[in-house]
Amino acid sequence: MRLSLACLAKPILHGYFRSSCSWRVRIAFALKGVEYDQLPVNLIKDGGQQLTEEYKALNPMQQVPAVEIDGITLSQSLAVIQYIDETRPGPHLLPADxxxxxxxxxxxxxxxxxxxxxxxxxxxxxxxxxxxxxxxxxxxxxxxxxxxxxxxxxxxxxxxxxxxxxxxxxxxxxxxxxxxxxxxxxxxxxxxxxxxxxxxxxxxxxxxxxxxxxxxxxxx
Amino acid sequence: MRLSLACLAKPILHGYFRSSCSWRVRIAFALKGVEYDQLPVNLIKDGGQQLTEEYKALNPMQQVPAVEIDGITLSQSLAVIQYIDETRPGPHLLPADxxxxxxxxxxxxxxxxxxxxxxxxxxxxxxxxxxxxxxxxxxxxxxxxxxxxxxxxxxxxxxxxxxxxxxxxxxxxxxxxxxxxxxxxxxxxxxxxxxxxxxxxxxxxxxxxxxxxxxxxxxx
Incomplete structure (x- = not known):
């Protein structure tokens, strides 16, 4: 079995310290014990770094968070959290019932x-x-x-x-x-x-x- | 094995014909082939029937839809759709991958x-x-x-x-x-x-x- 490089890489969170949706994802990573890298996107500076063409390619909604994980890029925090929950060991973030x-x-x-x-x-x-x-x-x-x-x-x-x-x-x-x-x-x-x-x-x-x-x- | 009455009862959808979130739930019921009853809530008439105390007890957000199903009441259409998907046979509404x-x-x-x-x-x-x-x-x-x-x-x-x-x-x-x-x-x-x-x-x-x-x- 060969693991692709994308699967070996740590997830990258593009977020902002004060964004509540970014914080949701950070909590999920912490609860699951997943190591990740952060690439901050300043929503205020330079008129909003989420509005650049570079970031738009990552998340066309031009919002944080966006997460690069396992070779795909996901936005929408609840989709990210449930993906982490379904693919990583550790405590379940949704109950079984x-x-x-x-x-x-x-x-x-x-x-x-x-x-x-x-x-x-x-x-x-x-x-x-x-x-x-x-x-x-x-x-x-x-x-x-x-x-x-x-x-x-x-x-x-x-x-x-x-x-x-x-x-x-x-x-x-x-x-x-x-x-x-x-x-x-x-x-x-x-x-x-x-x-x-x-x-x-x-x-x-x-x-x-x-x-x-x-x-x-x-x-x- | 005894089935409770709540499980035998058809789900009840409290919705409104033109509400997009109600329509989502109707599509899910139809795709899964689940029979259900509808109790319309007119969002315009009488200043909005979702604002009555009676409806508020059902859904404190005073929005449609609310669904009575298997003895519980659920609001938020995506929660309802995923519950239907996880508890009813028929085509899966979320892929396995x-x-x-x-x-x-x-x-x-x-x-x-x-x-x-x-x-x-x-x-x-x-x-x-x-x-x-x-x-x-x-x-x-x-x-x-x-x-x-x-x-x-x-x-x-x-x-x-x-x-x-x-x-x-x-x-x-x-x-x-x-x-x-x-x-x-x-x-x-x-x-x-x-x-x-x-x-x-x-x-x-x-x-x-x-x-x-x-x-x-x-x-x-």
Whole structure:
């Protein structure tokens, strides 16, 4: 059996320290114990390095993250996370039971489709002075739905007592909520889960305050 | 072995004829040959029937679809589709190969997180007179990324020659694009795939023009 060079190479994450979708992927790599290289894409500098022709060839959506892995390039964080989960050993990021898997995906998609896209950089750049109010509105709207769902599904973590993709989505979204000054006191279940998850090393080493491209004044 | 009543019951789809996310679920049920009941939720009438307390208990996000299936209630169409795929016989909606699965999920999420949320009813209701221009902008932005990706992944359908979740996401998104008068001539691959898919019975019987809640003037 011959392994191709592409399969021997470490995955490359093209991301940005503060991008919540990049952070999701970093958590997944850390939980699975996968070594990877980071090539930072600064979303602000030079008018946005994601807008270059070079990066567009990697991810035509001109967003982070993009991941080069096993000879292919993937974008969309949940697709990347599930690919890592299906091809790497280590703890499963989705439970084996189909109903629990569905709940993990429901919570992940509520965040990834129902909240994050509406406070994404390229959207709020269009909102001008209203961007804080707009982002708060859609994060609160999502968290008001997420709170009762998590009350039903959560144990120690979002779905039962095992860490899953839902947790990987939750923590970066709470980080965004705090940036946009959302009052987390209204969401006791989300707050409790976030605090429990931030105790875990994989969530700490992947944190925006500890990345190669974290500016010095934001570094932990 | 005893089957619970919940497992014997037909799934119930709470949806809306013109909702692209409801249509996704209808296509999946049709492809898998699963019989289901529909309970229409009119997103316009009475200020929006999704906003009632009764519906909120079913889906706290107050969006369609919500699906009652096997004793649980699921929202988020891609979570529902993958649950159906993992628990029902019939053609697989995700390929067996991990790389192809990742490409299917990438394309599905590009639509479900990158395009659809930005032209969702509750967002464009906030845009007032600008809603047509706003929707066109974000659909064009997404399709400009999707076109080169599909050029690489597509065979007869979005990923290779088998119908997948990516196709289930594509067709309703093109339907939305046409409603918002996006020029589809700019996207020859998307256009070709959409036309091929609309030839298939599962995409026809699930079409917005043929649902129990389709108004007479929009009925095919």
């Amino acid at each position: 189909p109903k629990a898997r569905a709940q993990v995906r429901m919570i992940s998609d509520l965040i990834a489709s129902g909240i994050q896209p509406l406070q994404n950089l390229y959207v709020i750049q269009k909102m001008g002075a209203e961007k804080m109010q707009w982002s708060q509105h859609f994060i609160n709207r999502g968290f008001q739905a997420l709170e009762p769902i998590l009350k039903q599904t959560a144990g120690k973590y979002c779905v039962g007592d095992e860490i899953s993709m839902a947790d990987i989505c939750l923590v970066p979204q709470v980080y965004n909520a705090e940036r946009f000054k959302v009052d987390m006191g209204k969401y006791p279940t989300i707050k409790r889960l976030n605090e429990a998850l931030l105790e875990i090393e994989a969530f700490q080493v992947s944190h925006p305050s500890r990345q190669p491209d974290t500016p010095d004044d934001l570094r932990a | 991990p790389k192809a699965r990742a490409q299917v999920r990438m394309i599905s999420d590009l639509i479900a997180s990158g395009i659809q949320p930005l032209q969702n009813l509750y967002v464009i209701q906030k845009m007032g007179a600008e809603k047509m221009q706003w929707s066109q902008h974000f659909i064009n932005r997404g399709f400009q990324a999707l076109e080169p990706i599909l050029k690489q992944t597509a065979g007869k359908y979005c990923v290779g020659d088998e119908i997948s979740m990516a196709d289930i996401c594509l067709v309703p998104q093109v339907y939305n694009a046409e409603r918002f008068k996006v020029d589809m001539g700019k996207y020859p691959t998307i256009k070709r795939l959409n036309e091929a898919l609309l030839e298939i019975e599962a995409f026809q019987v699930s079409h917005p023009s043929r649902q129990p809640d389709t108004p007479d003037d929009l009925r095919a």
